[in-house]
Amino acid sequence: MIVLISIGILIFTTITLCAVNHEELSLFGYKPYIVLSDSMKATDFAAGDLVISKKVDPTTLQVGDIITFQSTNPESYGNVVTHKIRRVIKSETEGPSFITYGTTTDTDDRQPVTASRVLGKYQFRFKNLGKVAEFLKSVPGYILCIFLPFFALIVLQGLDTVRKFQAYKRVEIDEMREEREQLQRERLEAKKMMEELLQLQQELLAKQSEDVSRVEQ
Numbered sequence: 001m002i003v004l005i006s007i008g009i010l011i012f013t014t015i016t017l018c019a020v021n022h023e024e025l026s027l028f029g030y031k032p033y034i035v036l037s038d039s040m041k042a043t044d045f046a047a048g049d050l051v052i053s054k055k056v057d058p059t060t061l062q063v064g065d066i067i068t069f070q071s072t073n074p075e076s077y078g079n080v081v082t083h084k085i086r087r088v089i090k091s092e093t094e095g096p097s098f099i100t101y102g103t104t105t106d107t108d109d110r111q112p113v114t115a116s117r118v119l120g121k122y123q124f125r126f127k128n129l130g131k132v133a134e135f136l137k138s139v140p141g142y143i144l145c146i147f148l149p150f151f152a153l154i155v156l157q158g159l160d161t162v163r164k165f166q167a168y169k170r171v172e173i174d175e176m177r178e179e180r181e182q183l184q185r186e187r188l189e190a191k192k193m194m195e196e197l198l199q200l201q202q203e204l205l206a207k208q209s210e211d212v213s214r215v216e217q
Contacts, residue, residue: 039102053120
């Protein structure tokens with residue numbers, strides 16, 4: 001269980017660290033983004049959620065679609081924002097641009113979103129998973145969810161190795177004791193046989209002496 005949980009957290013953290021806020025990294029066009037504000041809380045998602053957007057052709061976007069884009073608004077320039085399209089502005093030379101807004105305030109963003117700044121179209125969300133991702137990216141989160149489980153795994157593996165080594169040594173000691181006992185038994189049997197041979201030899205010598213005495217008589 002510790003192994004499975006640790007591997008799952010490690011995979012999730014790796015994907016989060018590598019993919020979130022790095023546009024060049026995605027999986028089949030899908031990419032996760034952590035929601036940092038409640039500008040869409042009224043209808044779709046809130047701060048702390050993890051939203052998944054898919055890279056699409058900007059010319060296919062329509063009013064009502066929710067898009068992820070790089071903002072050019074002065075207060076959030078360069079930040080990644082996910083808002084709803086209120087209006088599409090057509091242009092034959094530069095492609096479409098989009099007037100977007102957050103549904104919570106229902107206020108249009110100050111700058112239109114050009115096609116080149118569209119990162120993808122919103123697909124679905126994981127509620128509060130962004131908070132988990134942010135926590136895992138922090139030092140306490142790494143220690144609690146990554147370091148400690150793997151440290152526990154290493155300790156458990158070490159203890160298991162020690163137990164196996166101790167069991168192996170016990171078996172080895174038992175085998176050595178059995179060998180010593182077997183050698184002792186063999187020595188006792190050999191000694192017994194030697195005593196019986198000596199006794200037999202003495203009996204034979206005594207019998208020969210009796211036979212010689214009878215012959216002389």
